[in-house]
Amino acid sequence: MSRPAEATHEPALEIRFGQVGLAQLRLRTTDPAACVDELTGRIASAPPGFFERTAVCVDLTMLEREPEIAEMRTVLDAVRRAGMLVVGLTSGTDAIAGLARALALPILPAFRVPKKPPAPTQVPTGQPAAAAGTSAAALVHQQPVRSGQRVYARQHDLVVTATVGAGAEVMADGCVHVYGALRGRAMAGARGETAARIFCLTFHAELVSIAGVFRVFETIPGELAGQPVQAWLDGDALNVARLGG
Amino acid sequence: MTEIIVVTSGKGGVGKTTTAASLAAGLARRGKRVAVIDFDIGLRNLDLIMGCERRVVYDFVNVIQGDCTLRQALIKDKRLDNLFVLAASQTRDKEALSVEGVRRVLDELTADGFDYIICDSPAGIEKGAYLAMYFADRAIVVVNPEVSSVRDSDRILGLLASKTLRAEQGNGGVQEHLLLTRYSPRRVAAGEMLSVADVREILGLEVLGVVPESADVLSASNAGSPVILNAESIASHAYEDAVGRLLGEELPLRFVDEPKKGFFARMFGS
Numbered sequence: 001m002s003r004p005a006e007a008t009h010e011p012a013l014e015i016r017f018g019q020v021g022l023a024q025l026r027l028r029t030t031d032p033a034a035c036v037d038e039l040t041g042r043i044a045s046a047p048p049g050f051f052e053r054t055a056v057c058v059d060l061t062m063l064e065r066e067p068e069i070a071e072m073r074t075v076l077d078a079v080r081r082a083g084m085l086v087v088g089l090t091s092g093t094d095a096i097a098g099l100a101r102a103l104a105l106p107i108l109p110a111f112r113v114p115k116k117p118p119a120p121t122q123v124p125t126g127q128p129a130a131a132a133g134t135s136a137a138a139l140v141h142q143q144p145v146r147s148g149q150r151v152y153a154r155q156h157d158l159v160v161t162a163t164v165g166a167g168a169e170v171m172a173d174g175c176v177h178v179y180g181a182l183r184g185r186a187m188a189g190a191r192g193e194t195a196a197r198i199f200c201l202t203f204h205a206e207l208v209s210i211a212g213v214f215r216v217f218e219t220i221p222g223e224l225a226g227q228p229v230q231a232w233l234d235g236d237a238l239n240v241a242r243l244g245g
Numbered sequence: 246m247t248e249i250i251v252v253t254s255g256k257g258g259v260g261k262t263t264t265a266a267s268l269a270a271g272l273a274r275r276g277k278r279v280a281v282i283d284f285d286i287g288l289r290n291l292d293l294i295m296g297c298e299r300r301v302v303y304d305f306v307n308v309i310q311g312d313c314t315l316r317q318a319l320i321k322d323k324r325l326d327n328l329f330v331l332a333a334s335q336t337r338d339k340e341a342l343s344v345e346g347v348r349r350v351l352d353e354l355t356a357d358g359f360d361y362i363i364c365d366s367p368a369g370i371e372k373g374a375y376l377a378m379y380f381a382d383r384a385i386v387v388v389n390p391e392v393s394s395v396r397d398s399d400r401i402l403g404l405l406a407s408k409t410l411r412a413e414q415g416n417g418g419v420q421e422h423l424l425l426t427r428y429s430p431r432r433v434a435a436g437e438m439l440s441v442a443d444v445r446e447i448l449g450l451e452v453l454g455v456v457p458e459s460a461d462v463l464s465a466s467n468a469g470s471p472v473i474l475n476a477e478s479i480a481s482h483a484y485e486d487a488v489g490r491l492l493g494e495e496l497p498l499r500f501v502d503e504p505k506k507g508f509f510a511r512m513f514g515s
Contacts (some may be wrong), residue, residue, distance in 0.1 A: 146404075
């Protein structure tokens with residue numbers, strides 16, 4: 001469900017957070033000639049039109065030093081001449097952020113840190129695998145979240161051990177757990193993690209959202225009001241149901 | 246040891262000034278030395294409720310700007326010797342207040358040996374309300390038993406937990422209390438008003454007192470005498486209980502149930 005369930009009118013626009021496929025162009029040199037040579041070679045060996053108007057995000061993190069602004073302009077011109085559309089720079093150092101501002105390009109956060117190829121033989125370790133993209137401990141918030149306050153657990157689960165008031169917002173890149181009444185808004189998977197879930201002990205929420213799919217509760221269904229509830233995403237459908245049967 | 250208490254609510258018209266005046270008078274009547282400050286610059290009311298509006302020569306803003314000394318601006322109450330009022334300025338706006346200026350006045354009152362400084366906050370969440378709560382040790386959040394007042398109180402409680410000196414220093418934060426005013430047990434029983442239990446549950450805080458809806462409050466305001474001084478009013482008894490609880494007494498809540506009628510109701514009623 002991508003529309004608010006209770007809305008009577010079709011909204012004029014939607015804001016959705018999700019992942020889109022995007023080619024990354026990792027530069028190893030800022031020499032425009034070398035870049036053009038390499039790109040023309042790649043484009044020639046690809047199916048015709050494959051790289052035509054392809055959106056690319058330029059990754060500067062492999063360069064030995066941050067390039068000058070003039071240098072960057074020349075390289076980006078070369079990339080554009082090869083037929084690609086530069087839509088942003090991959091996040092990295094502060095200098096890269098400065099360059100992005102000067103070039104009027106957005107900074108796009110990397111979802112995965114580039115990994116080195118795995119060693120040919122891997123010895124299995126006894127450690128449990130950490131959830132992708134989140135570190136081990138959750139952000140624990142012990143005070144009530146009052147109307148007008150926002151609590152956001154970046155790259156973590158969020159645990160609130162008190163109530164979340166009407167007009168308050170709790171958000172996490174992972175799951176949201178509220179061990180109290182949830183009267184405000186709860187958003188899990190704020191960066192598109194579709195496996196994230198929302199749990200609360202006493203459900204009175206105004207809105208719940210997972211990975212950008214949301215549901216507004218103008219009136220709360222009788223079987224959910226005041227109950228322990230969890231919300232999860234099944235494809236494009238946001239499910240909300242009583243916990244424990 | 247001086248304790249700074251802010252009386253606040255977010256929403257207007259819920260009884261902040263009435264509460265500030267009655268708590269100040271109640272504490273003073275128990276022998277405490279009390280100063281009550283009106284932070285509602287431009288909409289000064291506390292002097293009216295305290296009945297000293299014709300004795301205001303200098304005000305809070307004059308003290309902050311150095312036009313007069315604090316001693317010159319403090320108005321001594323005619324009924325209670327150890328109660329003083331610092332009026333707001335009616336001709337300035339709230340921009341005339343500054344963190345440093347407020348700090349100086351509160352420090353001077355503390356050095357002067359006051360037991361309690363009651364800060365009567367303006368409505369809203371702007372500068373005046375922010376400065377009224379910034380230096381507080383305790384906060385009394387005045388709330389009416391209706392949803393918009395409860396929502397605004399929740400907002401104010403959030404600000405108390407983040408935008409005060411105690412919150413910034415991280416030493417336990419401001420001690421928060423709820424005070425319900427305009428409570429009508431009859432309307433609660435009829436399901437037209439939130440109950441004490443509802444408000445307590447939504448805001449997650451204990452109540453310092455419940456002041457019943459009473460016509461005496463309006464007549465006390467018009468007469469320029471804090472309602473707590475009208476011994477015949479139930480509102481006075483409720484405020485007196487709140488003062489007792491503020492001083493650490495354990496008192497049962499009164500005036501929260503509909504009065505029972507007649508003998509049979511008492512014998513066989515619920």
